[in-house]
Structures are given as structure tokens and as C-alpha cells.
Amino acid sequence: MVGESLFDFKGSPKSIEALSEVVREASTIYYGGFVSREYRRPSRIRQYAELDQKLLLLDDLEWLAPPKRREEARKSVERKIDDLRTALGDTSDWGNVKPLRLRHSLRQILSYQPEDQVITVGSRISIQDLQKALAEHGQCLPFAEAGFYSRISSLWTVEESLAMNLPHNLEAQCGNWRDWVLGMKVILPDGTVVTCGSRAVKNVAGYDLQKLIIGSRQTLGIIAEVTLRTLPVAARPSPNVQEFPENRKEKWPRAEPLWIQRTLRTDFPEAIKAAEGKLLEVDPASCTLWARVDANNDLPRFADDWVLRTKCGERNVQFTNPTYLEFMKRIKQVFDPTNKLNPGEFGF
Amino acid sequence: MVQELHDLLGADSVLSGVAIERVYDCDAYTVDRSKPACVVLPSTTEDVAKVVKWCNQNDVPFTARGAGTGLSGGSMPAMGGVVIATKRMTEILEIDVENRCLLAQSGAVNARLSDSVKQYGLHFAPDPSSQSVSTLGGNIAENAGGPHTLKYGVTVQHILGLTLVAPDGEIVKLGGRVAGGPGYDLLALFVGSEGTLGLVTEAWIKLTPLPTVIRTILISFPTVRAATQTVADIIATGTIPAALEMMDKGILNALSAAFGLTYPEGTEALLLIECDGDDATTVDEEIETVRKICESNGSSSIATAATDAERAKLWKARKSGVGAMGRLAPSVVTHDGVIPRSKLPEMLDHVYAVAAKHQIGVANLFHAGDGNLHPCFYFDDRDPKQVESVVAAGEAIIRRCVDLGGSVTGEHGIGIEKSDLIGLMFDEPSLDLQRRVRDAFNSKALCNPCKILPSQKGCTEHKRRWRGTAW
Numbered sequence: 111m112v113g114e115s116l117f118d119f120k121g122s123p124k125s126i127e128a129l130s131e132v133v134r135e136a137s138t139i140y141y142g143g144f145v146s147r148e149y150r151r152p153s154r155i156r157q158y159a160e161l162d163q164k165l166l167l168l169d170d171l172e173w174l175a176p177p178k179r180r181e182e183a184r185k186s187v188e189r190k191i192d193d194l195r196t197a198l199g200d201t202s203d204w205g206n207v208k209p210l211r212l213r214h215s216l217r218q219i220l221s222y223q224p225e226d227q228v229i230t231v232g233s234r235i236s237i238q239d240l241q242k243a244l245a246e247h248g249q250c251l252p253f254a255e256a257g258f259y260s261r262i263s264s265l266w267t268v269e270e271s272l273a274m275n276l277p278h279n280l281e282a283q284c285g286n287w288r289d290w291v292l293g294m295k296v297i298l299p300d301g302t303v304v305t306c307g308s309r310a311v312k313n314v315a316g317y318d319l320q321k322l323i324i325g326s327r328q329t330l331g332i333i334a335e336v337t338l339r340t341l342p343v344a345a346r347p348s349p350n351v352q353e354f355p356e357n358r359k360e361k362w363p364r365a366e367p368l369w370i371q372r373t374l375r376t377d378f379p380e381a382i383k384a385a386e387g388k389l390l391e392v393d394p395a396s397c398t399l400w401a402r403v404d405a406n407n408d409l410p411r412f413a414d415d416w417v418l419r420t421k422c423g424e425r426n427v428q429f430t431n432p433t434y435l436e437f438m439k440r441i442k443q444v445f446d447p448t449n450k451l452n453p454g455e456f457g458f
Numbered sequence: 459m460v461q462e463l464h465d466l467l468g469a470d471s472v473l474s475g476v477a478i479e480r481v482y483d484c485d486a487y488t489v490d491r492s493k494p495a496c497v498v499l500p501s502t503t504e505d506v507a508k509v510v511k512w513c514n515q516n517d518v519p520f521t522a523r524g525a526g527t528g529l530s531g532g533s534m535p536a537m538g539g540v541v542i543a544t545k546r547m548t549e550i551l552e553i554d555v556e557n558r559c560l561l562a563q564s565g566a567v568n569a570r571l572s573d574s575v576k577q578y579g580l581h582f583a584p585d586p587s588s589q590s591v592s593t594l595g596g597n598i599a600e601n602a603g604g605p606h607t608l609k610y611g612v613t614v615q616h617i618l619g620l621t622l623v624a625p626d627g628e629i630v631k632l633g634g635r636v637a638g639g640p641g642y643d644l645l646a647l648f649v650g651s652e653g654t655l656g657l658v659t660e661a662w663i664k665l666t667p668l669p670t671v672i673r674t675i676l677i678s679f680p681t682v683r684a685a686t687q688t689v690a691d692i693i694a695t696g697t698i699p700a701a702l703e704m705m706d707k708g709i710l711n712a713l714s715a716a717f718g719l720t721y722p723e724g725t726e727a728l729l730l731i732e733c734d735g736d737d738a739t740t741v742d743e744e745i746e747t748v749r750k751i752c753e754s755n756g757s758s759s760i761a762t763a764a765t766d767a768e769r770a771k772l773w774k775a776r777k778s779g780v781g782a783m784g785r786l787a788p789s790v791v792t793h794d795g796v797i798p799r800s801k802l803p804e805m806l807d808h809v810y811a812v813a814a815k816h817q818i819g820v821a822n823l824f825h826a827g828d829g830n831l832h833p834c835f836y837f838d839d840r841d842p843k844q845v846e847s848v849v850a851a852g853e854a855i856i857r858r859c860v861d862l863g864g865s866v867t868g869e870h871g872i873g874i875e876k877s878d879l880i881g882l883m884f885d886e887p888s889l890d891l892q893r894r895v896r897d898a899f900n901s902k903a904l905c906n907p908c909k910i911l912p913s914q915k916g917c918t919e920h921k922r923r924w925r926g927t928a929w
Contacts, residue, residue: 225694226798226829248696277638288643289615304888310796310865312612312828314601314650315872315883316910317892321614321646330642342696372636374557396637414634427640433630438642440898444891456641 126216126295126303126334133332134301139451216334217267219243227340228292228309233269233333240268249340252284254349258358259368259391259400269333275325276418277370279349282395287324290338294320296331299450309337322441329452330445352392357402367421369403372396377412384410427456459518460496463540466508471546473497482541485528486588488789488839489849490874494521494535501546503621503629503659509542510657511627513904521906522653524565524596527588529792530873532600532652536908536917542657544595550574551660558665559618559635564595564658568602571663580665583610586869587777595658601650603869605701605776608827609734610666612869614649619662622648625655625905635662647895652871653906655899669700669734673745674763676772677752678725682706682810685727686802688755689826692731693799697747699827701732706806708821708834709779716782719775722759729757729826730776779823780834786819787836793852794870795859799829805862809833812854816847830868831859857882872910881912 133139216232219240223229224247231240237251244250253264260279263271272287293307306320307313323330360366369388373381378397382389388409391400403409405422419426429435439458442449449458463472474496483491495518500506513520519539526533535541544565552561555578562571568589572581585604586592592602598620603612610616619633633645648655679685685704692702705728713719721728729752733744749760763769783790797805806822813820813835824832833855837844852875856866860882866872872880881889893911897903908917 225800312868313865321643414636416639444894
């Protein structure tokens with residue numbers, strides 16, 4: 111039974127140990143307001159309730175919002191839970207289903223050595239707060255300042271941003287989370303806390319498991335602490351992003367059904383042409399485009415390209431290489447043999 | 459075994475005998491050795507798959523080998539069996555200049571990759587010091603670094619796609635010519651897995667434009683501490699040179715003996731610093747910042763390269779360092795540890811103290827900008843006592859690296875050398891997770907056995923036999 115003293119309906123686990131206990135006790139965890147497809151579906155929640163499964167719904171939307179929008183986001187989370195309550199009846203009928211607004215206290219700067227350009231933070235720190243702390247020492251994470259869609263994840267917490275590892279418009283010049291993260295502490299679905307990587311700026315000791323977790327959409331483990339290498343602000347280049355505000359339909363980037371595509375340099379002009387009228391942003395340096403394309407439509411595909419979508423359900427991520435999918439399943443089986451974390455996120 | 463492999467690949471592709479056992483019983487880490495039953499020389503991915511399937515059918519261990527320049531025993535055939543050498547897999551299969559990528563077989567030599575695209579203003583950025591002989595496959599297995607990784611990153615950041623033969627013999631393709639993509643980062647798992655998750659046979663590599671402006675300076679310091687403090691100060695300013703390398707007196711003595719290179723009197727350490735880019739003003743400002751920091755730390759002389767030839771001359775000291783140490787003793791073990799860069803001064807003091815305590819010679823040349831140390835112990839591996847001292851001294855240094863918040867290896871890998879030391883960085887649950895990931899792809903443990911992880915079944919007993927059996 112999940113310990114009520116650790117958190118309540120509106121509370122939060124207060125430490126890695128408390129969070130790991132919550133995780134260990136749960137049967138299924140839908141984690142992250144943006145990434146999960148299923149957890150807002152009352153019918154699925156009811157199934158869990160009927161089976162008396164220990165389901166956790168961890169939502170952190172409140173803490174993903176910029177500070178000025180947090181109150182609004184908090185209300186939005188409560189509305190979502192109210193919706194569930196309406197759909198499912200009073201919480202007493204929910205069995206072991208536990209909606210939990212996650213704001214675990216792991217959002218501090220745990221250590222920072224500006225002289226070594228290395229910082230360790232609790233994973234729930236917002237990137238804005240992190241950037242502010244780094245800026246005091248003339249350092250940064252090299253996300254771009256410009257670009258509405260390509261910097262979506264720079265508005266989130268460190269945890270969700272690296273769990274999604276979306277492309278951004280300084281990626282060609284400065285890399286992405288897979289280049290910035292040196293190590294992390296991760297809570298596995300059985301509650302075990304493991305260390306991946308290290309705090310050294312260069313390290314090849316063992317398998318690079320932290321790189322597997324980056325971009326894994328919280329399907330392998332819950333990230334508790336992250337060690338990052340930082341960049342001098344002076345070394346951060348300006349992005350060469352082209353925006354198309356006339357094609358925007360929604361106020362918030364998350365509300366758009368996005369089509370994010372990266373192609374070979376030689377195919378990029380044609381890809382841009384094909385997305386005409388739907389383009390939201392283009393980053394020529396990494397040959398990445400962001401377009402507004404809903405689930406019922408597609409844009410042309412090109413050799414070796416890849417596509418990432420939002421608001422398209424099962425079509426958000428599709429793997430064309432069956433071996434790749436098979437290998438991903440093997441890894442999922444190692445980390446999460448009972449398929450507890452964000453089941454279905456990658457189609458398994 | 460040999461006859462069956464002859465039948466699979468042809469007689470000229472299988473080597474065996476006493477001389478072969480001697481040549482292939484270790485890589486450039488010579489402390490531990492283990493003889494292979496035979497060596498095969500496949501030419502294609504399909505050849506490799508045939509051999510791996512045969513090994514699976516017959517429960518024979520197999521180990522991939524490139525040029526044998528690895529420094530942690532990664533290509534030592536720990537349990538005997540078959541060494542699969544990529545010496546005949548050297549083709550550059552496709553150069554895609556417009557998309558800045560290149561497809562090569564895994565036995566292609568690192569430097570040749572860059573040479574083949576120099577005419578297009580491109581290069582393969584990872585540049586391990588062994589680059590004139592080490593192979594792409596070896597670089598991928600070890601996630602090799604090099605002097606310029608300070609700015610350009612290590613091998614994993616330059617690999618776009620892989621063809622590999624999985625430990626069960628299946629041919630698998632991962633990635634392609636476009637970087638990134640959704641899903642788990644399988645490329646990053648396989649790159650740096652030291653040949654324990656499969657054998658890479660071909661790779662699409664990223665090509666990086668050559669910088670148009672390069673400034674290289676070689677600076678002499680009267681004390682090692684002044685040089686290490688300079689490195690810490692440069693990093694603290696936020697300047698990122700393309701390369702920031704250090705050499706101490708031990709290396710300079712070896713270079714003088716081997717190549718007649720001379721240095722100003724009173725030099726105890728050299729820093730080789732390179733800044734590059736496409737904007738001359740910016741690069742000049744960077745090098746000026748560096749120069750001032752050097753002067754404030756008492757640098758005693760500065761040499762600046764004005765031409766490519768002069769630049770090559772300045773790099774000669776760095777690139778020839780380990781080779782030159784062959785003049786000092788029959789064997790050299792190049793250690794590899796990482797520390798936070800601000801700890802360099804105290805760490806170097808510790809290295810000298812450890813060498814003195816164990817009465818072995820040490821020289822240092824390393825990637826100072828990354829905090830990646832390479833203490834080189836020179837000794838006679840025919841003397842078991844010296845071998846023991848080298849192992850003990852290495853362990854003392856690596857332990858201090860971890861205590862200071864660093865790593866047991868920055869670019870050489872765990873291999874055999876550090877399989878007992880990886881536990882300094884990871885607790886048992888973390889190692890167990892790594893073990894289970896390995897087992898998910900290498901369930902029979904035939905693919906490069908006994909590497910990376912400690913206390914593997916059947917490996918401990920063999921380990922007693924490996925150590926100290928040189929010659």
C-alpha cells in the first residue's frame with residue numbers, strides 16, 4: 111500500500127527514498143502530463159480501478175509552466191482530476207488508483223562547480239531556474255532563445271525535457287541532452303535507485319545507460335538527479351531559425367498537432383516545399399522542420415529521415431526498422447519487466 | 459576448429475600456430491595476456507556473421523580486434539576462442555559529401571577516413587593518438603577520444619549509423635545518415651560497449667567541416683604545477699580551446715632521446731594549445747586570452763605555429779610521446795583516469811608521489827582540457843614484481859580520480875584492465891543493471907567475454923592465469 115504519510119492527493123514525495131517507495135508500490139505509472147496517451151482516458155482508469163491495480167497518475171504540469179503561468183496550470187491539473195472524478199465517481203470507488211500531483215522536492219541545485227562547468231540538480235528543477243543559476247556564472251545550457259516551437263522543451267523541467275529530448279534549433283552547433291548529461295540517478299520501476307554515467311566531463315566506464323534514458327519518455331525509469339556539463343554563454347551561437355507565425359493556430363506550442371521531421375541536407379529543400387502552408391519553424395543547420403499536421407494527414411517522407419509527432423496518438427512515434435523496435439523491447443524488458451512505466455508510449 | 463573455419467572462409471583467412479598466439483594474446487595493454495585458438499580475417503559483414511554463428515553453434519568464445527592499439531585489453535581473447543580481426547575490412551564504401559557523411563568498413567584506419575575527404579574541406583573529428591593505425595571499429599568499440607574531443611566530442615557524437623553482427627550472428631542495421639531520432643538511443647549503447655554487444659562491421663560517420671583558422675601554441679612552464687594551474691584557469695574563464703594538451707618532463711626526456719627534440723632549459727612541463735574556428739578575429743581573441751593566462755602563471759617561453767608545417771612540428775611532440783617512451787623501458791602501461799579539471803594540480807602531485815612510492819618510472823602526457831589523465835608507467839614486464847607495482851600504482855591513481863569526483867576511464871575503456879575497478883564508480887544495483895543490459899544482447903557471454911563487468915562467471919579463475927605471464 112502506498113504510504114499516505116508520504117503524500118496525499120495534493121501532496122508530493124519528499125525525497126528520492128520516498129519517491130522510490132511510491133514507485134515500488136505502484137502497479138502502473140502514467141507519468142508526465144504531455145507524454146502519456148492513455149491516462150486521461152476514464153475508461154482505462156476505470157479498468158485499473160476494477161482490477162484494484164495500484165495505478166499512479168503523476169502529473170507535473172504545474173511545474174512545467176513558466177512561473178507566471180503556474181497558478182493557471184495548477185488549476186488545470188485540478189480540473190483534470192475533477193474530470194476523472196466525474197467520470198469515475200468519488201475517489202473512494204477508485205480502489206488503488208491514486209492521482210498524484212507530482213512535485214517531488216528534487217528540484218534543488220545539489221552541487222555546482224562553475225570552474226569545471228559541471229552542475230548536479232534535482233531533476234524537477236525548471237530549466238528557467240537552472241539557466242538563471244548558470245547565468246550568474248556566465249554559463250548556460252545551450253538551448254536557443256529564439257524559435258517558438260523548437261524551444262518548447264526549454265520551458266519544461268530538466269526531467270521532462272531530457273525524457274523527451276526533442277530537437278531544438280542549436281542542436282547542430284551545441285548538441286542535445288545526450289551530449290550535455292554526464293550522469294544521473296534513476297529510480298527503476300521496482301524502486302531500486304541506480305547510478306548511470308558519472309560526474310566527469312569525459313567517461314567511458316561501462317555501458318552508457320544514461321543515454322538510453324534520455325529520450326525514453328519515462329518508460330525506463332524515473333530520473334531523480336542529473337549531472338550536466340554547461341557551456342559558457344559567450345560560446346553559445348545564435349540560431350538561424352526561420353519562423354512562420356502566419357501558420358500558427360494555437361496560443362501554446364503544446365496545443366498544436368506537431369510534425370517534426372529531420373532529413374538529409376539534400377532532401378531538406380523538398381521537405382520544406384512539401385510542408386508549405388503548414389510550416390511553423392525551420393532549422394537549416396540541423397535540417398529539421400516543425401509543421402502543423404494533424405493525425406489524419408501526412409507529409410512526404412525521405413530517405414533516412416525521421417518524424418516525431420504530437421497529438422496524433424499511436425502515430426506520435428512510429429518505428430520503420432523492426433530490429434530497432436525489437437532491441438528497444440529487450441531494453442524495456444531489462445529496465446521495466448512488468449511494463450509499469452508509461453505503458454504503450456512507444457507502442458509496447 | 460581451424461579446419462571448420464577454413465571451410466567457412468577459405469584457408470587464407472584463418473591463422474593459427476605459436477606465432478599467431480603470441481601476436482594476438484594482448485593488445486597495447488600488455489600486462490594481461492591470453493592466447494586465441496585461432497584468428498580469422500573476414501572480408502565482409504556476411505563473413506563475420508558466418509563465423510559468429512559457427513561460434514554460437516560450437517560454444518566457442520569470440521573477440522573482435524582492429525589494429526590492437528587498445529589500452530585496456532579490450533581485444534584480448536580472455537577465454538581463448540576465435541579472434542575476429544578486421545584487417546581485411548578496410549573499404550571506404552561511400553562518400554556523401556553533400557550530406558557530410560561517409561560509409562566505411564570497420565577495419566578502415568581512422569586517419570584514412572579524414573584523408574579521404576580532406577579535399578572537400580571535411581574530416582572525421584575523433585582523433586585518438588593512435589589514429590595513424592587504429593581502426594574505425596576499434597574507435598567505435600571504445601568510444602575513442604583524442605586531443606580535439608575537448609571541442610568536437612568523442613566518437614559517439616560522430617557515428618550516424620551502424621551495421622553490426624549481433625552476438626547470435628544476426629546482421630543488424632541501426633541508424634542511417636541522419637542524426638538523432640525518436641526512441642532509445644541504441645547507437646549510444648553499442649558505441650563504447652567494447653565489443654561485448656556485437657561486432658561492428660560498417661558505419662556511417664559524420665564528417666565535420668575543417669576549421670579555416672587554426673592557431674597553435676606550445677608553451678613551456680618551469681613547474682608542473684604552473685602548467686596544471688594554467689589549465690584550470692583557462693577552463694574557468696569559459697574559453698574552449700580545440701585542444702589543450704600537457705606533457706611533463708618524463709615525456710620530454712623520452713622525446714629528446716628518440717627524436718632529438720629540444721626544449722628550453724628549465725622546462726618541466728609543456729602545454730600544447732590549439733584554438734580554431736572560421737572567424738580569425740574570434741580565434742585570435744581566444745588565443746590571446748590563453749596566452750595571457752599562461753603568462754600570469756609564469757610561462758617561460760612560447761612557440762607559435764605560423765604554417766601547417768610548423769603546426770605539425772608542434773604536434774609531433776604530443777603525438778609521438780608514447781612511442782618515444784619505448785626508449786625508456788621494454789613496456790609502457792598508459793593509464794587513463796578523469797578528474798574535475800580544477801583538481802589537476804593536486805592530482806598530478808599525487809601521481810608523482812604514487813610512482814615514487816612504488817619505485818616505478820612515470821611520465822605524463824594527457825588531455826588536460828578534459829581532465830583526462832594518462833600517467834604512463836614504464837617498466838620491465840619480465841619482472842613480476844614490477845608488474846605488481848604497476849598494477850598497484852595504477853589502482854592508487856584511479857581510486858584518487860574517483861575520490862575527486864572523476865572516472866576510472868575517460869577514453870581507453872574498462873576492458874580487462876579495470877573490470878575490478880568499475881565498482882569504485884557504481885554500486886551493485888547499478889552494475890547489475892549494466893549486467894542485465896549486456897545479457898539482453900549477449901546472453902551466452904561468448905561475445906568478448908570477461909570484459910567491463912567485475913566477477914563474471916568463469917573469468918576469475920582465468921584472470922589468475924592472465925596476469926604476469928608476459929613472455
